[in-house]
Amino acid sequence: MRIGELAARTGVSVRALRYYEEQRLLVPERTPSGQRVYPENAVDRVRMIQHLYAAGLPSRSIEPIMPCVASGEVTPELLERLRAEQRRIEERIDDLVRTRDRLDSMINAASVYEGRTCPR
Amino acid sequence: MRIGELAARTGVSVRALRYYEEQRLLVPERTPSGQRVYPENAVDRVRMIQHLYAAGLPSRSIEPIMPCVASGEVTPELLERLRAEQRRIEERIDDLVRTRDRLDSMINAASVYEGRTCPR
């Protein structure tokens, strides 16, 4: 699969895929003429990368994880890293839940005043 | 309270507080000589701003919310905006939960191989 097809199938831009290679998150093979060639499972790897980005992980944190996503093999250090990132994600979740609840009580409190004008 | 004390009490930098003013998230009074003077409740407002930033809201989304946080009064449009942001936060939460679960199964699957070497 060439870069355009992978982009179409994952919904990310061609530029983003080249950026992932630059960050060594997803390094494709090359044809003799230099064109990138991705294997079938690259689709899943791109989706994984997107999810990790969405979880707030920077490239630097994703990079050491990805080579093992494919192989299924792992060192104890990497395992610890995975658990650490998982803890950070859970903290983010808790944080978001608290903010959501805060917004909730704001909305409830505000509803009392429905119809009044917000000074600005 | 002057800017240095507010920074110390909230843990955000002086630069950040000036930035919040630039974005009109927290506009202080001024002494005749031009120094910023914040009221006591600015501490809570700064924390609220931080929570909303942490929830992924940009300044533009926070700005129309803040003047009403203080007053407790609100327009129907603002109420809708609050609910919209709340929905977006819930989507982010769901996304994070899914990513956490994915990490979880990765960790479980990887634990099987504990002791093997990760090719690099």
Add this chain to the structure above:
DNA sequence: CTTGCCTCTGACGTCAACGTGAGGTTTTAG
């Protein structure tokens, strides 16, 4: 009164995750 710390206003720098051309090559369709 001056020393030292805090504050002020610009204004340029940073970092991440790409966007957006420029200018040239490769692959594919007819």
Add this chain to the structure above:
DNA sequence: CTAAAACCTCACGTTGACGTCAGAGGCAAG
């Protein structure tokens, strides 16, 4: 064989939330 579409490598631009430095003014203590 040719033209269009896809691809390549630089390399500069963008956005958001600040960091950082320069140069100048304000203020309590000794």
